[in-house]
Amino acid sequence: MRTSITLPLVHKREVPTQFKDDDNRFAESLVEYFLKNYTQKGDIVLDIFAGLGTTFFVAEEMERIPYGVEYLEDRYLYIKEHVKSKDNIIHGDALKLLEYQLPKCDFCLASPVYMNKEDTENPYTACETNGSYEQYLEDTRRIYSYVKEIMKPDSYIVIEVSNLKRNGVVTTLAWDIAKTVSEVLHFEGEIIVNWVGNGSEKEDGIYNYGYDHSYCLVFRNK
Numbered sequence: 001m002r003t004s005i006t007l008p009l010v011h012k013r014e015v016p017t018q019f020k021d022d023d024n025r026f027a028e029s030l031v032e033y034f035l036k037n038y039t040q041k042g043d044i045v046l047d048i049f050a051g052l053g054t055t056f057f058v059a060e061e062m063e064r065i066p067y068g069v070e071y072l073e074d075r076y077l078y079i080k081e082h083v084k085s086k087d088n089i090i091h092g093d094a095l096k097l098l099e100y101q102l103p104k105c106d107f108c109l110a111s112p113v114y115m116n117k118e119d120t121e122n123p124y125t126a127c128e129t130n131g132s133y134e135q136y137l138e139d140t141r142r143i144y145s146y147v148k149e150i151m152k153p154d155s156y157i158v159i160e161v162s163n164l165k166r167n168g169v170v171t172t173l174a175w176d177i178a179k180t181v182s183e184v185l186h187f188e189g190e191i192i193v194n195w196v197g198n199g200s201e202k203e204d205g206i207y208n209y210g211y212d213h214s215y216c217l218v219f220r221n222k
C-alpha cells in the first residue's frame, strides 16, 4: 500500500450556485485513485456521506455501481437528478444505515462532516441538535459498525479526513476517527494525500482547515 500520494485538488464538475458556499466535495482525482487501485468494473461502491455525489459520478464513469446515503434533501435531489443509478441514492441518515435495503458492497469510500473538539452542535443532524465531540466520535464508531454489516468479507473501507486547525487550536480529528473506527474495523494504515492546486496557495492551507494534506484511513472488514 502506498502511504503517501500527491493529487490535484481540482473539481472538474461545476455545482449550482446554491452549493458553492459549502462545497466540501472530493476532488475527482481522489475517487479515481481509489476506484482504480481498490475496485474492478462492476463492483458495488458505497458512499455513506454522499454529499454532492462525486463518488457516484466517478463510479459510473468507471463502470462501478454506486450506492449511497445523503442527509440533506437538496443534495440528495441534486445527485438523483444527475446520476444514471437514481434508485441507488437514499435520502437518509447514516445512523440508520441498516434500515435501508443496501446490497453487500465491495468497497466503501466516504468523508464525514467534520467537527472541532470545542463545537457544541451535532454535525450528523446538520447542526440542528446539540452535540459534543465525544458523542460525534461515538456516532462515527456506530456508523462504521453498521458499514461493517453491509460490506463483503475482506473488503476495504476508506475514510477521507483531515485534522483541523482553528484559532490556534488543533483538533486531531483524523487520528481520533482512526482510533474510534479501529474498534470496529481492522485498521490497515493511513495514506497521506498531498494536495496540489493550480491557483495561489491559500492562507488556510490548500486543502483548507490549516493544512495542505488530508488522510485516507484504510480499514478492512476482517
Ligand SMILES: C[S@@+](CC[C@H](N)C(=O)[O-])C[C@H]1O[C@@H](n2cnc3c(N)ncnc32)[C@H](O)[C@@H]1O
Binding pocket: 024, 025, 026, 027, 048, 049, 050, 051, 052, 053, 054, 055, 069, 070, 071, 072, 075, 092, 093, 094, 095, 110, 111, 112, 113, 114, 123, 124, 125, 126
Ligand atoms: C464532507 S461531505 C461529503 C462530500 C462528498 N464526498 C462529495 O464529494 O460530494 C459530508 C456529507 O455528509 C452529509 N451528512 C451529514 N450527516 C449525515 C448523516 N447523518 N447521514 C448521512 N449523511 C450525512 C452532509 O450533508 C454532507 O453532504
